Amino acid sequence: MSESASVKHLRTSPDTLGIEWSDGTSSEFASLWLRDNLSEDRDAHSGQRLIDIADLPQDPKIQSAVTLNGAIRIEWEAESRAASFDIRWLRANSETRAGRPAERRPKFWLEGASLDAACDFAWARFSDAKTDRPLRARWLSRLLRDGIAFLSEVPAADAGILEAAALTGRVSETNYGMVFDVRSVAQPENLAYSDLGLGLHTDNPYREPVPGFQVLHVLIASPDGGESIFGDGLAIAEHLRTTSPEAFAVLTRTAVPFLYRSKDAELYAERPLIQLTCDGEVSAVHYNSRSIAPLHLAAREAHPFYSAYRRFAALLRDPRFHLKFRLRDGDLVVFDNQRTLHGRTAFSSAKFPRHLRGCYLTRDSVYSEAAMLRREFPTDLST
Ligand SMILES: [Fe+2]
Structure with missing residues (x-):
């Protein structure tokens, strides 16, 4: 459906405006929805809404609708004020249109083992991402679509990761600080170390x-062991939905408590392993067996939960779903921590020290950065 399509025919009833577009598709808008979206009810500068539902008539009726100068003018039965809706705006906000940009529509990659990390995902040299804004727009769009993207030749300096992170979003400081070092230490508080x-x-x-x-930046790669593993959690969860619908349902409705306790922090939250949107799409996967606290389960609920948990765990261990490869010194990977699961193979730090530096980015800041760049450089990921 093209955004440039014009109106072929209008159909009106008191409760709806129907538009038949020149490309043969059609859209329908409820009169109350139209009445709720008058441009004059928004602040001209900020675009923020000046009214709420209590200011609107209960049941506005459309009296007439005509096309006029690229807009549709609507007269309401009980109001003296007519309304005008830009046709391109109506087209863009039609509920029949797949309105989300490509970046909001994930491209699943279930069988990671069949992919080549070097070719099948977005890579950019750090210096190019820094200076070439159209390239960065496309790189960010692919990061959001695929849930993972890479930079190379990121300076090994301490602040290299923060410079690279700033090209992507805003760093979220935690009890680990702005950054954390992933390397082996004696008596680690987190098994990642x-x-x-x-x-x-x-x-x-x-x-x-x-x-x-x-974000993980490789300062010292291990030549033996320490390979990185990634999996597409959305795709694996959808695979579970297809192959074991009951297990999938159990994991979406069981609250799992997660706990982290150290000498300087105590963090606790409950969430399902598979989180859904209001439409029932998988919106996030939360999977970290190291930090699961004892579940608050009635005895009769335990078996169905553990059975479903085991099925999901078995899928996550299936090598077919693993994108596995060795990152090199200076490589940096950014991935959606609520979608893309990560892991690694064991290594021997006594023989080969391995050192990655990491940080977290707020989710909305990455989407915002991509959207801001898209305003300047519209990105078509189909090419
Ligand atoms: Fe981790």
Whole structure:
């Protein structure tokens, strides 16, 4: 459906405006929805709404509608004031239109093992991302669509990650500070700071909000072990919905408590392992077995939950769903921490020290940065 289509025919009733577009598609708008969206009821400068529902007539009736100079003019039965709606605006806000930009429509990549991280995802040199704004617009759009994207040649200086993060969004400070170092230490408070391999997980589901995006910058790669693993949580959750609908349903409605306790922080939140939108789409996956606290489950609920949890865990361990590869020194990965699960293979820090530096970005700031760049450089990801 093209945004430039013109009106072929109008159909009106007191309660609806129907538009048949020149491309053969049609849209229908409720009279109350139209009455709620008069441009003159918004502040001219900020665009913010000046009214709320209590200011609107209960049941506005359309008396007539005609096209006039690229707009549709509507007269209401009980009002002296007519309304004018720009046709392109109506087209863009039609409920039949897939209104979300491509970046809001994830492209699933279930079988990560069949993909090549170097070719199948967005990569940019740090220096190019910094200076080439159209390139950064496209890189960000692909990050949002795919849930993961990469930079290379990020300076090894301490602040390299923060410079790169600033190209993507706003850093969210936590009890770890602005950044955290992922390397082995004695008696780690978090098993991430050990030599252990880590299965696919999302970070910090015990926070409110959960970190939106995660950035990891490789300062020292390990030549042996320490490979990175990523999985598309939305795709894997959808696979669970298809193959085990009851297990999927259980995981969307069971609140799982997550807890982190250290000498300087105590963090607790409850959320389902699979989170849905109002429309029933999977909006987030929260999976971190290291931080699950004892569940508050009635005995009769335990078996269905653990059975569903086991099924999901088995899928997350399936190598078919693993995009596995070795990041090099200077590489930086950014991924959606509520979608893209990450893990690693074990390594030996005694033989080869491995050092990654990480930080979290607020979710809305990454979407905002992409949207701001898209205003200047419209991005068509189909090419
Ligand atoms: Fe992690």
